[in-house]
Amino acid sequence: MDNIDILIIALYVILTIGVGIWVSKKASKGLDSYFLGGKSIKWYYLGLSNGSGMFDVSGTAWMVGILFLYGVKSFMFMWLWPIWNQIFVMMFLAVWIRRSNIMTGSEWILTRFGDTKAGRASHMIVAIFAIIAAIGFIAYFFEGVGKFMTIILPWDLTLQIGEFVLLDSKQSFALIIIFITTIYTIKGGMFSVVATEVLQYGIMVIAGLLIAGYAFFTISDVEINNVISAEWRNIFFSWELETHWSDKFQAFNNLIDTEGFKMFGALIGMTLFKGFFASIAGPTPSFDMQRILSTKTVKEAAYMSGFTNLILFIPRYLLIGGVVVIALVALSPEMIENPSLSGGDLEVLLPKVINFHIPVGIKGLVLAGLLAAFMSTFSAFVNAGPAYIVNDIYKKYFKPNASNKHYIKASHIASFTVVVLGVFMGFFADSINSLTLWITSALFGGYVASNFLKWIWWRFNGWGYFWGMLAGLIVASLQFVLDQNKGNFTEGTLIYELSNMHAIYLFPIIFIISLLGSFLGTFLSKPTEINTLKSFYKSVRPWGWWDPVYKELLKEDDRIKKNTDFLKDMLNCAIGIVWQSSMIVLPIYFVIRDYPKALIALVVFAITSIILKFTWLDKVKNLTE
Numbered sequence: 001m002d003n004i005d006i007l008i009i010a011l012y013v014i015l016t017i018g019v020g021i022w023v024s025k026k027a028s029k030g031l032d033s034y035f036l037g038g039k040s041i042k043w044y045y046l047g048l049s050n051g052s053g054m055f056d057v058s059g060t061a062w063m064v065g066i067l068f069l070y071g072v073k074s075f076m077f078m079w080l081w082p083i084w085n086q087i088f089v090m091m092f093l094a095v096w097i098r099r100s101n102i103m104t105g106s107e108w109i110l111t112r113f114g115d116t117k118a119g120r121a122s123h124m125i126v127a128i129f130a131i132i133a134a135i136g137f138i139a140y141f142f143e144g145v146g147k148f149m150t151i152i153l154p155w156d157l158t159l160q161i162g163e164f165v166l167l168d169s170k171q172s173f174a175l176i177i178i179f180i181t182t183i184y185t186i187k188g189g190m191f192s193v194v195a196t197e198v199l200q201y202g203i204m205v206i207a208g209l210l211i212a213g214y215a216f217f218t219i220s221d222v223e224i225n226n227v228i229s230a231e232w233r234n235i236f237f238s239w240e241l242e243t244h245w246s247d248k249f250q251a252f253n254n255l256i257d258t259e260g261f262k263m264f265g266a267l268i269g270m271t272l273f274k275g276f277f278a279s280i281a282g283p284t285p286s287f288d289m290q291r292i293l294s295t296k297t298v299k300e301a302a303y304m305s306g307f308t309n310l311i312l313f314i315p316r317y318l319l320i321g322g323v324v325v326i327a328l329v330a331l332s333p334e335m336i337e338n339p340s341l342s343g344g345d346l347e348v349l350l351p352k353v354i355n356f357h358i359p360v361g362i363k364g365l366v367l368a369g370l371l372a373a374f375m376s377t378f379s380a381f382v383n384a385g386p387a388y389i390v391n392d393i394y395k396k397y398f399k400p401n402a403s404n405k406h407y408i409k410a411s412h413i414a415s416f417t418v419v420v421l422g423v424f425m426g427f428f429a430d431s432i433n434s435l436t437l438w439i440t441s442a443l444f445g446g447y448v449a450s451n452f453l454k455w456i457w458w459r460f461n462g463w464g465y466f467w468g469m470l471a472g473l474i475v476a477s478l479q480f481v482l483d484q485n486k487g488n489f490t491e492g493t494l495i496y497e498l499s500n501m502h503a504i505y506l507f508p509i510i511f512i513i514s515l516l517g518s519f520l521g522t523f524l525s526k527p528t529e530i531n532t533l534k535s536f537y538k539s540v541r542p543w544g545w546w547d548p549v550y551k552e553l554l555k556e557d558d559r560i561k562k563n564t565d566f567l568k569d570m571l572n573c574a575i576g577i578v579w580q581s582s583m584i585v586l587p588i589y590f591v592i593r594d595y596p597k598a599l600i601a602l603v604v605f606a607i608t609s610i611i612l613k614f615t616w617l618d619k620v621k622n623l624t625e
Contacts, residue, residue: 001154005364012203012368013180016375019199020184020192037190039293043300045198047307050291052197053380054308055204055316055373058144065346067324067588069252070261071232071244075584076268077261080504082275085283087576089292090305091616092569093282095623096455096540097292098301106130106392109465111539112454114532118462118525125469127392129447131418133286134385138178138378138422145177145374146170146426152351152367171427177371178378178423185379186415190294193383200372201311207369208315210362211322212591219329221593227328233594235585239265249332260502267504274448274507279573281451287380290387302620309576313583319369321591326353386414446472449514456544458533464522471517475510543569572615579608 066074089097100108106126113119150170157172158165167175184192227249231242241264245252261267283289291308295301327349354366390411399406450468453460479498486499498506527533533549534556543563553560582605589598 001152002360002363004361005367008361008364009368009371012371016196016199016372017180017184020196021187023191023195037194037294039296041190041194041294041296043295043304044307045194046291046294047304048201048311049194049197049376049380050288050304050308051312052201052204052372052376053287054312054377055201056377057148057370057374058140060316060320060370060373061148061347061350063320064323064327064350067320068327068346068349069244069256069259070241071228072235072585072588073237073264075581075588076271078584079268079271079275082271082278084275084573084577084580085279086288086305086309087573087580088279089283089288090302090309091572091576092565093280094292094301094305095298095620096542097282097289098295098298099540100293101539102293106388109454109462112532112536113462113465113528116462116529118466118528119532120462122462122465122469123392125466127388129469129473130284130286130388131385133284134381134388134418135422135425137381138385138419139425141374141378141381142174142178142423142426143170145378146172146174148351148370148374149173149177152355174426175423177374178419181375181378182382182416182419185382186412186419189411190290190383193379196379197376200376203365203372204319204369205315207366208317208319208322210365211326211358212318212587213322214358214362215322215325215591219325223329224325224592227332228592233589233592233597235597237264237268239263267502270504270507274504274511277452277511278448280455281448282455284447287384290380290384299620299623302623306616306620309580310583313580314587317584317587318591319366321588323350323353325591326357330357382415382419385418386411389414389418446470446474446476446510446514448472449511449518453515453518455542458537458544458546458549459522459527460518461522461525461528463525464518464520467521468514468518472510472514475513479506479510568615572612575608575611575615578604579612582608 063074063078066077070077097108100111102108102111106123109123109126110119113122147170150173153173155169157167157169157176159167159172184196229244229246231244234242241256241262243253244256256262283292291304292301295304331349331352350370354363354370358366390407394410394414395402395407399410402410446469449472450465453468454465482495482499486496489496489499530549530552534553537546537549538553538560541563543566546562550560550562582601586598586601586605589595589601
């Protein structure tokens, strides 16, 4: 590490803390100000902040690995999350969510099911779920940033007394970075988070441009073409993956065969099935939802979500593509000679490229960019999680009539507590990895059915939501337990087959059981009060099966219009997925010098942008509150 690189990183840290503390005085007016910025922050700043929060280091390292191994079509692996839930949010969900005019995702549940026993049960399960998720992800970040910094930085920060090690180097690095980030996040709430994330986004864009530019000007077309094959460049696929690598790189073909994604057609089919329901279910109760609720108006919520999609993918994949091109040429021979090659080894490509193949100055800026990626994601979770503690639990059930000053102090304590719990759990790396996997499995397994039904079906009630969520969480947890103990089961038995099946293929089972819990909970209890349903439908105006509620509203006001935009919204979502995909493959094709395919991607981006101007943007402009 050169002194210039160290100076760049130090200046970035000082600038971030300065900006965060400078704007923090705006957060002292109340909970709405602290957690949502008083709904006064401009939508494009929130969009930059939202995009910055999604630009995390761990995800970037994983994307570098899968692009290296699988080539351009690897972007479809992101559909496992699915990344195009952001398209569904952009097209209609942001508008529906923002119309509720509340502070958190669980508070939103009360507007749907009412402040009754059933409503509070559904409200509480979402609030607890959001808090546990925030703590778990903070623990994950603690472990991840520590490992990353020890690979990159030359100093040993081990703290020990005699032979007893109090903190190893990665724990010390993690504590320092988390302490710095926590200072401005707790002090300034949403104002500080957004201000620093806008700054961090700019640094990440510079890092992406520098890496892509360096790869473009220092590595020749011939060097790239000597490594990658036509199939590596191909975005299209058949039922089974074709051979991606030449005989010289057979070890990578063997790795693909053992990764579990060889039947690519089945994988994509299942991700489409899961993605549709998961996307309509809406964003999980996290920082993404906080940004939607922080916008000034319904119209700006839609603008913000669309802007997030527009600004995130091109700079991120310039960075990823640039790193992969350098790794393809510089590291492929070294990795082939490694007899223990596995998928996990691919995650070290990012730090290896930065450590040994990036020149002085650019290295410092790239490291500042990746550090910014970590800090922005971390601060987003630290701001989102405590909102559920203070607003949905403390204020609602323990101290409903306290002063704003009291709630701000409670928010500081809640934020600090969430960070401390996350850091404490981060000291137990193995268990945290398990916890994080459980949370993500439960989020996408247990969350989907109940949150899909809440939008589209009037009869679905609070108990249906509660039992649907709980059934899904239990089954998702059992699936994770099976996966962790698959070595203990007898080969050939049903339980062995289930334990060795990829989680995505078990999604239909989790979904069906969660649906069963939702239907039983709904039909074995009385419907939500009609006044609550009328209020919800009148403000949110979703499409779906709402005829009984709509007919009741017509008796009061015959000017109310029914939402019949389902087909239009789905068509827009399909166009939006193509639009989003073009922004991912465009920078990849550019950095690997496949200019004809880059031009096709650019044309697709331009055409879909023009179509969405007429089918989405013009519609948003005409929105009324």
